[in-house]
Amino acid sequence: MGLFSSSTQTIPISGEIPNHIAVIMDGNGRWARKRFLPRVAGHKRGVETVRDLVKQCAKLNVKYLTLFAFSSENWRRPEDEVSFLMGLFMDALRREVTKLHENNIRLILIGDQSKFNAELVAQIQAAEQLTANNTGLTLTIAANYGGRWDILNATNQMVGNNSNKTNFTEEDLAPYLAMHYAVEPDLFIRTGGEKRVSNFLLWQLAYTEFYFTDTLWPDFDDKAFQLAIQSYQQRERRFGRTSEQLANS
Numbered sequence: 096m097g098l099f100s101s102s103t104q105t106i107p108i109s110g111e112i113p114n115h116i117a118v119i120m121d122g123n124g125r126w127a128r129k130r131f132l133p134r135v136a137g138h139k140r141g142v143e144t145v146r147d148l149v150k151q152c153a154k155l156n157v158k159y160l161t162l163f164a165f166s167s168e169n170w171r172r173p174e175d176e177v178s179f180l181m182g183l184f185m186d187a188l189r190r191e192v193t194k195l196h197e198n199n200i201r202l203i204l205i206g207d208q209s210k211f212n213a214e215l216v217a218q219i220q221a222a223e224q225l226t227a228n229n230t231g232l233t234l235t236i237a238a239n240y241g242g243r244w245d246i247l248n249a250t251n252q253m254v255g256n257n258s259n260k261t262n263f264t265e266e267d268l269a270p271y272l273a274m275h276y277a278v279e280p281d282l283f284i285r286t287g288g289e290k291r292v293s294n295f296l297l298w299q300l301a302y303t304e305f306y307f308t309d310t311l312w313p314d315f316d317d318k319a320f321q322l323a324i325q326s327y328q329q330r331e332r333r334f335g336r337t338s339e340q341l342a343n344s
């Protein structure tokens with residue numbers, strides 16, 4: 096290690112296709128309102144987009160796809176929308192898990208599950224167990240997830256396990272973070288026009304390439320996804336270095 100120690104110091108071998116794509120799926124409500132439909136109709140349509148994107152990522156050999164489904168702040172929404180989202184999530188899990196398994200996809204949930212009902216938690220565990228040894232795409236769903244929660248939760252566990260130690264390093268913390276099993280995201284996509292991170296993967300996005308599009312989530316089709324990949328392919332990832340250094344290495 097050189098003068099400073101950062102997990103993003105080494106340049107990941109990021110080829111044409113990002114290894115890890117993290118997505119904030121935003122704009123379902125506006126998609127519905129444009130059609131004079133209730134907001135929840137947008138969430139329902141959004142599930143179709145998820146299905147297509149998973150298929151597309153598996154085909155392109157993306158290793159990790161991480162989707163923000165419900166933030167720790169989304170509990171502030173009207174109660175009927177929250178319970179609709181939970182129900183939708185449960186239905187989708189029930190309906191899709193066999194197909195995921197058949198396609199060699201590993202499913203992992205991240206987030207605070209303590210507020211979920213027992214039935215949902217059991218279903219999540221069953222789905223994770225069923226797909227645990229799959230070696231294709233790893234699909235991570237962030238549900239009741241918050242970046243600050245993640246960092247704090249990891250810190251508390253790390254300190255609890257090392258009561259005599261001080262001066263922890265990034266490497267000490269890494270295994271306690273929710274996404275410890277994955278490389279950091281190469282590409283971050285947010286649909287729906289907002290240009291913010293909304294407490295998604297704060298730690299892990301340190302050197303991720305950001306892509307924002309006005310396209311609303313239910314309209315985010317293969318073509319829109321291709322545009323995001325193309326944008327990524329034009330970036331030069333320097334991780335603090337100069338362009339010249341990269342050319343010489």
Ligand code: IPE
Pocket residue numbers: 120121122123124125126164165166169180287
């Ligand atoms: C994203 O769409 C889905 C969730 C947050 C669950 P929104 O519901 O935020 O849609 P807009 O932003 O209101 O259009």
Ligand code: IPE
Pocket residue numbers: 119120121122163164165166168169289291293
């Ligand atoms: C972010 O979307 C969370 C998810 C997509 C799950 P929001 O629509 O809730 O984000 P804010 O609150 O407008 O930033």
Ligand code: MG
Pocket residue numbers: 121122123287
């Ligand atoms: Mg939104």
